[in-house]
Amino acid sequence: MSPDWAPATALDRRGFLKLGAGSAAAFTLLGASVQLAGCSQQATPAAAGFRWLTAADLPFARLLVAGVAGSALPADPAVADAALEEGVRRIDICLDALGAPAQKEVRKLFDLLQWGPFRRFAGGVAKPWSEATAADMQALLANFSASRLGLLNGAFRALAKIGSIVFWSQPVAYPLARYPGPPAWAVAALNA
Amino acid sequence: MAINDLYTDGLAKGWKIRDASTLTRDETLEADVVIVGSGAGGGTAAEILSAAGLSVLMLEEGALYTSRDFKALDEFSSYSKLYQEAAGRATSDGAIPILQGRAVGGTTLVNWTTSIRTPAQTLEYWTRDFGLKSSASDDMAPWFAKMEERLGVAPWAAEPNANNAVLRDGCEKLGLHWKTIPRNVRGCWNLGYCGVGCPVNAKQSMLVTTIPAALDRGMTLVHHARADRLQFAGGRVNGLTVHALDADTRHPTGITLNVRARHYVLAGGAINTPALLLRSKAPDPHQRIGQRTCVHPVNASLAVFERQIDGFHGAPQSIYSDHFLWPEDGGIGYKLEVPPLQPMLASSVLARYGDALAQDMAQLPNTNVLIALMRDGFHEQSAGGRVRIDDAGQPVFDYDVHEPLWNALRHAFVQMAEIQFAAGAKSVRPAHIDAEPCANMDEARAAIAALPMRKHRTGLVTAHLMGGCAMGEDRQRCVIDSRGRHHETENLSIFDGSMFPSSIGANPQLTIYGFVSRNATALAEALAPAAKAAA
Ligand SMILES: Cc1cc2nc3c(=O)[nH]c(=O)nc-3n(C[C@H](O)[C@H](O)[C@H](O)COP(=O)(O)OP(=O)(O)OC[C@H]3O[C@@H](n4cnc5c(N)ncnc54)[C@H](O)[C@@H]3O)c2cc1C
Ligand code: SF4
Numbered sequence: 001m002s003p004d005w006a007p008a009t010a011l012d013r014r015g016f017l018k019l020g021a022g023s024a025a026a027f028t029l030l031g032a033s034v035q036l037a038g039c040s041q042q043a044t045p046a047a048a049g050f051r052w053l054t055a056a057d058l059p060f061a062r063l064l065v066a067g068v069a070g071s072a073l074p075a076d077p078a079v080a081d082a083a084l085e086e087g088v089r090r091i092d093i094c095l096d097a098l099g100a101p102a103q104k105e106v107r108k109l110f111d112l113l114q115w116g117p118f119r120r121f122a123g124g125v126a127k128p129w130s131e132a133t134a135a136d137m138q139a140l141l142a143n144f145s146a147s148r149l150g151l152l153n154g155a156f157r158a159l160a161k162i163g164s165i166v167f168w169s170q171p172v173a174y175p176l177a178r179y180p181g182p183p184a185w186a187v188a189a190l191n192a
Numbered sequence: 193m194a195i196n197d198l199y200t201d202g203l204a205k206g207w208k209i210r211d212a213s214t215l216t217r218d219e220t221l222e223a224d225v226v227i228v229g230s231g232a233g234g235g236t237a238a239e240i241l242s243a244a245g246l247s248v249l250m251l252e253e254g255a256l257y258t259s260r261d262f263k264a265l266d267e268f269s270s271y272s273k274l275y276q277e278a279a280g281r282a283t284s285d286g287a288i289p290i291l292q293g294r295a296v297g298g299t300t301l302v303n304w305t306t307s308i309r310t311p312a313q314t315l316e317y318w319t320r321d322f323g324l325k326s327s328a329s330d331d332m333a334p335w336f337a338k339m340e341e342r343l344g345v346a347p348w349a350a351e352p353n354a355n356n357a358v359l360r361d362g363c364e365k366l367g368l369h370w371k372t373i374p375r376n377v378r379g380c381w382n383l384g385y386c387g388v389g390c391p392v393n394a395k396q397s398m399l400v401t402t403i404p405a406a407l408d409r410g411m412t413l414v415h416h417a418r419a420d421r422l423q424f425a426g427g428r429v430n431g432l433t434v435h436a437l438d439a440d441t442r443h444p445t446g447i448t449l450n451v452r453a454r455h456y457v458l459a460g461g462a463i464n465t466p467a468l469l470l471r472s473k474a475p476d477p478h479q480r481i482g483q484r485t486c487v488h489p490v491n492a493s494l495a496v497f498e499r500q501i502d503g504f505h506g507a508p509q510s511i512y513s514d515h516f517l518w519p520e521d522g523g524i525g526y527k528l529e530v531p532p533l534q535p536m537l538a539s540s541v542l543a544r545y546g547d548a549l550a551q552d553m554a555q556l557p558n559t560n561v562l563i564a565l566m567r568d569g570f571h572e573q574s575a576g577g578r579v580r581i582d583d584a585g586q587p588v589f590d591y592d593v594h595e596p597l598w599n600a601l602r603h604a605f606v607q608m609a610e611i612q613f614a615a616g617a618k619s620v621r622p623a624h625i626d627a628e629p630c631a632n633m634d635e636a637r638a639a640i641a642a643l644p645m646r647k648h649r650t651g652l653v654t655a656h657l658m659g660g661c662a663m664g665e666d667r668q669r670c671v672i673d674s675r676g677r678h679h680e681t682e683n684l685s686i687f688d689g690s691m692f693p694s695s696i697g698a699n700p701q702l703t704i705y706g707f708v709s710r711n712a713t714a715l716a717e718a719l720a721p722a723a724k725a726a727a
Contacts (some may be wrong), residue, residue, distance in 0.1 A: 070546030072553065090268060097278030097442060100586045105286070138546050145543075145625055153625065153648035154286045160545050161289070162280075168553060169268035169536035177535040177553040179504060182265040186383055190195065190263045190391055 051096035052103075053088070057110055059129040061088045067137030068163025072176045083172050090166035109155055113140075122152060195392050198404055199258045207407040209256065212417040212436035215447045223249035223412070224719060226432060226453040228419040228468070230254075231298015232704040233688030234459030235398025235406075236339070237712040241457075242409035244716035249451065250403070250411060251434060253418040253460075254295035255441055258399070262389035267536035270388035274302050276464075283577065283591040287647035288489060289540075290589075291655040292461060294441075296415050297399030299461065300701060303655075304386045304508045304532065305375040305395055307345040308698040309336045310706065313518060317570060322664030322693040325674040332706050339705035343376040343396040350382055353506025355530050358495070358560040360511045362611030368515040373529075375507065376701070384505045384532055416441055417449060420585075422456065422472040422684075429456045429684050455719055459688040459708075462657035466579040466690055467587035469661070469671075475680035480671050482579035484662055486569040486695035487591065487654035491601045492531075492541060493608035494552075495560045495617035496629070502557050503533030516607060517567065517697055524574060524600040526564040527697065528608065533561060543625055543651055562612060564604030569659065569694025571596060576694065579660050593652075598645040601652075605643070609636040623651035656700050661686045662693040663707075669693070676711035685715055 047055040065087030066073060074080045095106055112118045119125045123140035125132055144156035167173055174181055181187075203209065224246040227234045234250060242248045257274065271279040274295045281290040293299030310332065318324040339345070352360060352372075363370035380394040393400045407413060416437045423431040436447035458465045466482040474481060513528040531537070535556060542552050552559075569576045577591030593601075605622040610633060612620045619629040620636055624643050630636035643650070661671040663686075667679050676691060678684040687708045689700055696703050 068545040068549065070548075070550050072550040090272075093272050094278050094280050097272060098280050099277050100584060101284070101582050101588050102277065102280065102282065134546075141545050150646065150648050153646075156625075157543055157648055158286055160543050160549075161540050163545060164539035164542065164549065165268070165271075165536055168539035169266075169271075173553075174535065176550065177538075177556040179535045179556060182385065183383065183505060186381060186391075187263075187265070 050092045053092045053095065056114055058088065060110065060113060061091050063129055063132060063134060063137040064091070064159060064163045065167055066134035067141060068160060069167045069173075070134070070138070072167070072173060074172060079172065083167065083170055086170055087163075087166040090169070091162055094162060094165065106158070109158070122147070195259050197258050197260050198393065198400055199256070202404060202407055208410070208412040209407070210412065210414045211256070212414050212434075212447065212449065213439045213441075213445060215436050215445070215449075218448045218450070220450045220452065221249055221412075221414075223247045223451070223453045225249070225455045225457055226251065226451050227457040227459055227687075228432075229298060229459035229461060229464070229688060230296050230398060230403060230413070231293060231459060231461055231688065232300050232398065232701050233461075233708045234298065234457070235300065235402040236705050236708040237457055237459060237687045237715075238406035238411055239402035240709060240712040241716050241719075242406040242411045244720045246716065246720050248406060248411040249453065250406070250413045251417045251419055251451075252296050252298075252413070252415045253437060253441065254293075254415065256296040256415045257301075257389065259391055259393050262385075262391040265383070265385045265388060265391060267388055267534050270302070271536065274389060284588050285590075285647065287593075288487060288591055288652045288654055290463075290487070290657065291653070292463070292657055296403065296413065297397045300397040301389055301399055302387050303397075303701060305377055306509045306512070306529070306699040307340065307343070307374045307376045307702045308512075310703040311517070311697045314694070314697050318664060318693050322662060322670055323666035324664040324693070327674060327707075332710070335706040335710045336702060339702065339709050340374070343401060343705070344378040345374045345376045345702070347372045347374045348507055348510040350507070352510035353384065353503065354499070354501045355503035355506070355533060355560050356509065356511040358497075358501070358612060358615040358617075359513060359528060359530055359562060362613075362615035363513050363515065365614040366610065368513055368611070370511055370513040370515075373510050373512055375510070380507065382507050384508055385534070386508050387532055387534075387537065414449070418444070419460065419468055420471070422468070422474065424472065424474060424681065427680065428682050432456060455683045455685065455715065457715075458684070458686045461688050462660050462690040463579055463587050463589055465686060465688055466660035467581050467585070470579070470581045471585040474678075476671070477680065478668050480662060480669065482660050484569060484576040484693060485579050485589065485591070485660040485690075486576035486658045486692070488527075488565040488656040488658070488695050489568060489593065489597065489601070490563050490565050490653050490655075491604055492561050492563045492623040492651060492653075493605060493612060493620060494542075494623060495562070495609075495612035495620045496555050497558050497560060497617055499616070500557055501533075501560045503530070503560060504535070504556070508532035513611075516564075516604070524566055524568070524571060524596055525697070526566045526600060526604050528604075528611070529563055529565065531561055531563055533559065541623055541651055541653060543623070560612060560615075560617070562608040564601070564608060565656065566597060566600050566604070567695055567697040568597065573597075576659055593647060598650075601650060602640060602643065602645055605640045606637060609633065609640065625649045625651075656695070658689050658692040658695050658700055660690040663691040664693060675714050676707070677715075685711065687712060
């Protein structure tokens with residue numbers, strides 16, 4: 001392990017903001033502080049029924065789908081629940097397929113998001129994800145997107161992208177995009 | 193209507209296709225030539241080498257999917273199975289998402305069928321600056337013509353869909369250059385789902401053209417098989433270690449294939465081919481492997497129209513404009529095209545969430561998107577990025593965007609908006625975190641001038657990976673010679689998108705087909721002189 005992570009055990013808001021915009025070392029530094037704080041999931045096995053997401057990731061992943069879907073989430077609670085569950089399953093498939101270098105970065109980000117000080121100061125969300133709401137997730141996305149740190153903008157893009165993909169790829173979302181699906185005549189011909 | 197599944201028929205007539213995930217014992221495989229990768233370069237080489245009577249072994253890390261697997265036309269299932277890293281690949285800082293294929297047929301399985309020859313200016317640049325030999329437009333013309341014929345390339349004869357028509361009509365109004373795109377299709381149903389795999393074998397991808405021809409000639413295809421390391425000794429490659437992957441192609445099963453061949457052809461595409469060489473510690477006296485990897489960085493402009501656009505249906509790309517490709521001041525130029533707009537792909541580039549995203553998506557059928565593909569790698573301050581490997585040998589791709597490139601991207605935001613308004617757009621929004629919809633060109637111009645052009649704030653993406661093993665006689669700057677042969681290693685050739693010294697300034701497939709058909713023909717002659725004499 002590299003020796004240069006020692007300084008950042010307890011990070012306050014000012015300390016955090018001092019990290020240069022886009023500084024490539026920032027995640028490594030922050031990731032290391034998470035490891036020191038004993039919150040790292042790096043070696044934690046995937047949750048039962050999942051390939052990559054850990055049990056601790058699941059509430060966050062579900063809120064990510066809900067936060068990105070926003071008002072497009074179906075009103076019927078059972079339908080909404082199924083869409084969220086399918087969304088989390090799709091997040092798991094996507095992250096499991098990433099190359100190891102990218103997985104390491106995502107793991108650092110996910111660990112940081114579990115870590116109170118980071119979530120509070122960078123994301124503006126005080127509650128742990130198991131108690132938070134879709135609105136909290138949207139607040140985090142807004143903060144990341146508005147941040148002057150390139151690193152957080154990058155995290156915003158990654159989170160918004162994965163949330164979008166796993167929700168808007170589901171047939172339940174098609175009507176909201178007024179997407180009729182593949183041309184009906186073609187589907188009929190292909191399956192004739 | 194039942195679509196004839198070539199592979200069901202082929203297996204019945206004895207095609208040698210093996211799924212490495214099912215192997216239970218290590219094996220040694222021998223061939224005259226082994227080809228790593230089954231995409232544009234690998235497929236083209238396979239047909240030519242096997243036609244010359246050579247025994248060919250093709251390795252592919254992805255799985256074998258055929259037309260019947262694409263009948264659902266489902267985005268998530270295709271993007272997660274047919275693309276590198278389930279379409280989640282990106283530059284190391286995440287700023288440029290990368291779309292690249294990963295299945296038998298490689299990226300040709302999922303590409304959008306645009307087939308354009310290498311611009312003459314590009315060939316001149318490679319000749320002048322990299323010592324590329326015998327590769328002027330006239331030299332290459334017969335090879336392009338041959339591959340156009342082979343793959344059914346012809347200008348799209350049907351009416352462009354409304355998404356493409358915006359580009360045509362806007363350019364027409366403004367007096368800008370535009371042209372109809374030649375596509376590699378035969379009997380296309382005009383569905384628009386090229387990016388998720390053609391369900392009717394209309395797209396003339398390697399899956400349905402060169403690979404079946406090579407299999408007919410006795411080639412062996414092993415999929416779920418990842419080339420891990422080449423062994424170098426005495427100026428030659430004398431072996432290749434291959435890892436079998438499990439059924440979902442993510443993890444090695446522990447089974448190893450040891451491959452021995454007279455000649456080794458790498459066609460794993462840019463990023464993966466340089467990474468394989470770096471992992472194998474290939475001789476690289478000037479540290480050129482992985483350098484100058486270019487991507488045609490793409491930005492996008494979103495326009496909403498009163499009329500229906502339905503960009504999710506109809507041939508995805510049928511119109512392009514090269515009006516801004518070669519600016520008079522010699523600066524970085526760009527090509528203009530449009531992407532298909534199925535909901536998953538569309539939502540992934542919007543960089544929005546919640547109600548704002550839902551509102552964008554509700555307008556999908558009325559949305560047109562233009563994209564600008566920057567010609568990177570032609571200028572000192574835009575020399576592409578660099579592929580390196582991490583401690584475990586996995587590829588990592590660093591790509592910086594410098595001022596001249598940002599300026600070109602900003603310029604493109606303005607021109608795309610202009611074209612969209614000229615074609616009747618109600619509002620236009622550059623794909624940028626800080627941009628809001630603009631109601632007219634004055635607003636757009638002011639808004640675009642004020643946009644902070646920075647990574648992550650500006651939406652960027654690429655589907656065109658080029659370079660990393662530059663081709664030319666200048667040994668200080670190039671990894672392979674003009675025939676695609678490795679400068680330092682006798683029996684090693686590189687036949688894929690990594691061979692280019694810069695980006696192309698056109699969609700890459702036809703350039704790859706043309707160069708590989710020429711270079712594989714020369715290789716076939718060198719390895720099988722008897723076949724040539726008999727012909
Ligand atoms: C969505 C999309 C649309 C596109 N549209 C167009 C278009 O309209 N026109 C155009 O000209 N171009 C288009 N392109 C780009 C074009 O298809 C590619 O540039 C071209 O196919 C690249 O050819 P290649 O031979 O370099 O590699 P690829 O075609 O990418 O093939 C490489 C293959 O090698 C395999 N491989 C990699 N590493 C290994 C390994 N270690 N062991 C075994 N196998 C390995 C990969 O899985 C892959 O199947 C598009 C690309 C995308 C993603
Ligand atoms: S547009 Fe044509 S080539 Fe593309 S998927 Fe549809 S039928 Fe196939």
